[in-house]
Amino acid sequence: MPLITYREAIKQALDEEILRDENVCIMGEEVAEYNGAYKVTEGLWEKHGDKRLIDTPISEAAFSGLAIGASALGIRPVVELMFMSFSYVAIDQLFNNASFCRYMSGGLMNIPIVVRGPANGGTNVGATHSHTPENMVANHPGLKVVCPSNAYDAKGLMKAAIRDNDPVFVMENTLLYGEKWEVPEEDYIVELGVANILKEGTDLTIVSHGRCSMISLNAAKTLEEIHGVSVEVVDLRSIRPLDEETILNSVKKTHRALLVEENKPYCGVDAQISHIIQLKAFDYLDAPVHRVSAIDAPQIYAKELENWQIPNEERIIEMALKAMM
Amino acid sequence: MATTKKKIAVSAKKQAQSNTSMPGKSKNFATAPINESLSNKEKIDLYRTIVGIRRFEERSLRAYNQGKIGGFLHLYIGQESVAAGIVSLMGKDDHIITAYRDHGHALAVGMSMNECMAEMYGKHTGCSKGKGGSMHFFAPDKNYWGGHGIVAGQTPLGAGLAFALKYKGLKGCALTFLGDGAVNQGSFMETLNLASLWDIPVVFVIENNGYSMGTSLKRSSAAENLAHRAEGFDMEWEVCDGHDVYEVREVANRAMTRAREKHKPFLLEIRTYRYRGHSVADANHEKYRTKEEIEEYKRTKDPVNVIKRQLLDDGTLTEDEAKRIDQEKKDEAEASAKFAEDSPVAPRGEIQTDVYWEVDNDTEGNLKGRYFFND
Numbered sequence A: 001m002p003l004i005t006y007r008e009a010i011k012q013a014l015d016e017e018i019l020r021d022e023n024v025c026i027m028g029e030e031v032a033e034y035n036g037a038y039k040v041t042e043g044l045w046e047k048h049g050d051k052r053l054i055d056t057p058i059s060e061a062a063f064s065g066l067a068i069g070a071s072a073l074g075i076r077p078v079v080e081l082m083f084m085s086f087s088y089v090a091i092d093q094l095f096n097n098a099s100f101c102r103y104m105s106g107g108l109m110n111i112p113i114v115v116r117g118p119a120n121g122g123t124n125v126g127a128t129h130s131h132t133p134e135n136m137v138a139n140h141p142g143l144k145v146v147c148p149s150n151a152y153d154a155k156g157l158m159k160a161a162i163r164d165n166d167p168v169f170v171m172e173n174t175l176l177y178g179e180k181w182e183v184p185e186e187d188y189i190v191e192l193g194v195a196n197i198l199k200e201g202t203d204l205t206i207v208s209h210g211r212c213s214m215i216s217l218n219a220a221k222t223l224e225e226i227h228g229v230s231v232e233v234v235d236l237r238s239i240r241p242l243d244e245e246t247i248l249n250s251v252k253k254t255h256r257a258l259l260v261e262e263n264k265p266y267c268g269v270d271a272q273i274s275h276i277i278q279l280k281a282f283d284y285l286d287a288p289v290h291r292v293s294a295i296d297a298p299q300i301y302a303k304e305l306e307n308w309q310i311p312n313e314e315r316i317i318e319m320a321l322k323a324m325m
Numbered sequence B: 001m002a003t004t005k006k007k008i009a010v011s012a013k014k015q016a017q018s019n020t021s022m023p024g025k026s027k028n029f030a031t032a033p034i035n036e037s038l039s040n041k042e043k044i045d046l047y048r049t050i051v052g053i054r055r056f057e058e059r060s061l062r063a064y065n066q067g068k069i070g071g072f073l074h075l076y077i078g079q080e081s082v083a084a085g086i087v088s089l090m091g092k093d094d095h096i097i098t099a100y101r102d103h104g105h106a107l108a109v110g111m112s113m114n115e116c117m118a119e120m121y122g123k124h125t126g127c128s129k130g131k132g133g134s135m136h137f138f139a140p141d142k143n144y145w146g147g148h149g150i151v152a153g154q155t156p157l158g159a160g161l162a163f164a165l166k167y168k169g170l171k172g173c174a175l176t177f178l179g180d181g182a183v184n185q186g187s188f189m190e191t192l193n194l195a196s197l198w199d200i201p202v203v204f205v206i207e208n209n210g211y212s213m214g215t216s217l218k219r220s221s222a223a224e225n226l227a228h229r230a231e232g233f234d235m236e237w238e239v240c241d242g243h244d245v246y247e248v249r250e251v252a253n254r255a256m257t258r259a260r261e262k263h264k265p266f267l268l269e270i271r272t273y274r275y276r277g278h279s280v281a282d283a284n285h286e287k288y289r290t291k292e293e294i295e296e297y298k299r300t301k302d303p304v305n306v307i308k309r310q311l312l313d314d315g316t317l318t319e320d321e322a323k324r325i326d327q328e329k330k331d332e333a334e335a336s337a338k339f340a341e342d343s344p345v346a347p348r349g350e351i352q353t354d355v356y357w358e359v360d361n362d363t364e365g366n367l368k369g370r371y372f373f374n375d
């Protein structure tokens, strides 16, 4: 299988979906002529032209809302936000219109849009550009949200998202764009709501998503080699819908859970998962459910401090050992 | 005429299009009363500020390329005369707020190169303790309210500063800077209406450098005369050039005076140019504009050269003095890099300070065990 970058995988998904369905178009700031701020759409404008790749002014509320309206008539817009952080100026469109129009119309209005862009910290750009709002999105019934941790998932989830009939947010990660994984050449999708067991183990379950899954995987190797703890790593891939079954089966096997996410902890995704575990696997637990997340404060700019603020191997290992006590 | 005021849309548009190739000036702004009244020292200070910003930016670029500064670095090189000119008109009750291209405004209000450079290095001695970075400089003691990373996010805040001035009965105005790309954000257009509806003394300054990232003005705004939008809100507007600090002062002075005296908002569009990419990461900026376009601006409208020429010509400055000031600013910028390098990073405990006033101040609410933070 070819080894390609996360960026290339997303580009392939977009390219192939544009070719497959004449209604798929891509819209966002600098996506066409400039080739994308992070070069995810590089070459696509040249190949597919103005109709399919559309540069927008800096008007996130307007073009997000416009995409929602267009989708009602069968267009399948893929809206790129240069950063997911910029969804905040379009919240009414995304969190009211995209999420509730179907419901309020009694199921008459469908909104098959994709909203994609990087949602991560660790890049030393300060609080306004480092949001990880998957919990906020997931808090809005009607919206779906996925967080691919590798190139294979990024391509498969992107294609599934584009073909999905509901609004789907795809949370990417600028720190993963340049990383490589094996990705098959033939058409495939990764179904929304199916978690992936990155590594099997017997003593502790780590549940994570996005880039934190990869950090957790590395931490798991150290835990096994140095501390003799056999760790199972569950990569959620999809936050809503959520693969509850895979999480519970793993916890029932290992009897211990550590939840790792880059998001801020207060009302985070892992608060929800922790609730599900205590409710549905209470009798299987040998220890309280532990968490590692970003230190609870706006994202700090200073590099050394930000690298400590977001989960790293050191903090994961320390918390894993606590969960083993 | 280099400025247009209340022209009908068509002729105003013509004016806007002539921007890149301005014919020879018919008006000498140096003789406008607001500039004529400047002492030699004040004139030299304008030069000092403009050169200072240039040398600081050049030094920060070097630090970025050495990997000392992370994140984004949006340089103000090419636009120096805009911030320098307008800030030189600020009185004690005037306030200022801007976007992420904020270094020029910061230095112009008197922030030190040390605190600015240290902020970009992410050090504890930075103006925001290393918490904000390049895009988020703050100095409320100098009426400078940031440094904002979200495009147009600062514009309602600027109106808020002005609202507060009027509320308190102070005769000041709030200078609210934004870019030519930022005008297309809903928050800005909503703010224009509020400011006019409520007679708020805010002066919006669109620094029109022709591009928002890789998108030219033509490709982002339906009408090229941006200030003209004020008409729709029954607001005064004006368009002028930004490379001549005297012109900037002459036009801005009228807008600011009107705001202070009549509590009326004003929309000012200043044509300027950025020499570098959008941020340093925008390395291919010669793909969306030509090298000739950049060189032409540098050759004919460079803010440092324009003011220097004027001061040499009218005898305010000698070549030697100009060189000495330039060297002083280079040295100051160099020293700021050393200061930043030698400064410590804040301790980890600082991550969770400055979040809540109540927690920082150990109020009873905090002591009672109310839950503020996870962990």
Ligand SMILES: Cc1ncc(C[n+]2csc(CCOP(=O)(O)OP(=O)(O)O)c2C)c(N)n1
Pocket: A029, A058, A060, A082, A086, A089, B101, B149, B150, B151, B178, B179, B180, B181, B182, B183, B209, B211, B212, B213, B278
């Ligand atoms: C809401 C939002 N959308 C997009 C961005 C990314 N972005 C930062 S600056 C910029 C271009 C702004 O151009 P302009 O307003 O002309 O200001 P200039 O950079 O030229 O000073 C863009 C798209 C952002 N910071 N915030």
Ligand SMILES: [Mg+2]
Pocket: B179, B180, B181, B207, B208, B209, B210, B211, B212, B213
């Ligand atoms: Mg601009």
